[in-house]
Amino acid sequence: LALVAAALxxxxxARTLLTQAQAxxxxxxxxxxxxxxxxxxxxxxxxxxxxxx
Numbered sequence: 460l461a462l463v464a465a466a467l468x469x470x471x472x473a474r475t476l477l478t479q480a481q482a483x484x485x486x487x488x489x490x491x492x493x494x495x496x497x498x499x500x501x502x503x504x505x506x507x508x509x510x511x512x
Contacts, residue, residue: 463503473511480504 462480
């Protein structure tokens with residue numbers, strides 16, 4: 460969540476920070492990725508990427 464917030468606050472580093480956030484989320488076990496909180500973070504990453512476009 461902190462990486463997504465940092466990406467939104469620092470557009471020049473957003474790509475790197477969002478990549479790191481996605482990698483952290485992807486490294487979680489499947490059970491953890493299925494949690495609602497993980498799905499929320501996944502949505503925030505996607506929203507931040509759309510804002511960059």
